[in-house]
């Protein structure tokens with residue numbers, strides 16, 4: 085039997101129309117260099133998005149042309165998020181923290197034709213621009229000097245001049261909801277970066293999952309601080325979710341250090357925020373030293389991208405009444421795939437135990453674990469295997485590549501994450517396949533050791549990698565950043581772990597570093613740490 089429902093496509097234009105009319109009074113608030121906040125309403129974003137789409141059409145953007153952004157989180161970026169996909173073109177958010185070579189590779193691979201760039205990062209774009217083969221137009225925000233970008237055959241124009249005088253409405257086309265809306269590249273820790281193309285449908289459904297009560301529960305009563313960059317996995321869906329829900333969007337621009345963030349929270353009173361654990365760790369330490377700031381407006385803090393230490397969640401909750409919620413996902417999963425929100429009817433210890441996991445899949449996403457031969461493993465919280473995932477906002481291939489067995493398995497995405505699942509579907513991620521430490525044929529979870537070490541009062545950061553060992557093949561090496569004024573010895577730290585993990589997990593190799601190297605999205609860069617070790621650049625103490 086055919087359904088009697090209307091066949092209305094799920095598109096970003098629908099999100100834009102809804103946000104800019106039903107929630108026209110909600111605001112995008114962007115932090116300025118002088119600490120003030122520039123405010124634009126969703127209605128204004130709607131009008132300016134239409135102007136941007138008209139201007140892009142006029143400069144030749146048609147069909148599924150790619151329009152790249154090279155921008156921090158700000159109102160213009162929100163306008164690009166709205167205008168580009170809604171007009172049928174494809175928004176490609178370039179990660180401006182990548183190396184020049186990576187940016188050139190990615191922009192050419194995506195066939196970017198227009199780049200919208202923040203004035204503040206023109207110096208990063210200028211040197212690579214001559215090598216971006218298909219780019220014909222560069223649109224620059226912030227009223228800066230355009231001379232460094234100018235060259236023959238390239239149109240370079242200020243953002244406000246570009247949209248000025250354009251009509252404030254646009255006849256958003258009827259699009260196939262399965263066509264590409266936006267693209268994002270994985271950071272390619274091994275091999276070349278791979279492109280993921282989100283569809284209108286996947287974006288729409290993912291945004292609804294982000295709004296859901298047991299998702300990030302974004303509502304019209306909220307003000308959402310999107311610290312996670314808009315070039316990192318779709319800003320975790322926060323932008324479209326806010327437009328759908330009518331929540332204010334608070335944008336920190338390029339000011340992602342603890343101090344400006346805390347000042348912004350203190351003055352603008354967001355209720356929801358999203359960022360990786362390293363940022364929340366910095367915020368916590370800043371607050372310890374500057375207790376006069378008030379961050380208690382925050383109710384729900386979404387945290388993910390790497391494992392969230394339990395003590396971080398507990399400190400936020402105990403000191404500031406903030407509910408830090410762990411979520412798991414990846415660029416390939418839009419990214420929200422699972423979230424750790426156990427029932428509040430459970431006793432406190434059980435809730436904490438479950439909140440330290442990567443959570444349960446959100447509706448729409450299925451998870452399973454498989455062994456090396458690809459067989460399903462039971463959900464008994466003991467069997468450990470590769471996590472595989474599928475669902476309407478999970479990528480089924482990479483741009484320009486056939487779906488191969490290395491990345492996909494019987495219609496499931498192979499995540500490269502290793503973990504276990506309990507009978508209630510809570511997932512505990514123990515490692516990434518490439519980071520797991522293989523000691524004497526058994527696996528040691530680098531993540532578990534890191535999380536425990538991060539709970540030591542003298543430790544600011546701890547990262548654990550596997551290093552070659554003659555007898556055991558690999559053994560853990562713990563790289564530790566100590567808190568100011570503290571001097572724990574390797575023996576102290578080892579004693580701290582003793583009894584919390586199997587004896588043979590205890591690292592005998594330790595090094596103290598001033599900082600753990602980070603990736604472009606703020607995660608521990610273990611590849612770099614392994615390279616530093618291989619080059620003899622870490623002074624390792626063996627106990």
Ligand code: ADP
Pocket residue numbers: 270271272273317387388389390391392410411412413414415416442499500501513515516603605607
């Ligand atoms: P990258 O490969 O650059 O890290 P992503 O940002 O897509 O790219 O990262 C996805 C990976 O981040 C996941 O496969 C997983 O290893 C890790 N990750 C994400 N969320 C969590 C979490 N809550 N706990 C542990 N690891 C996480």
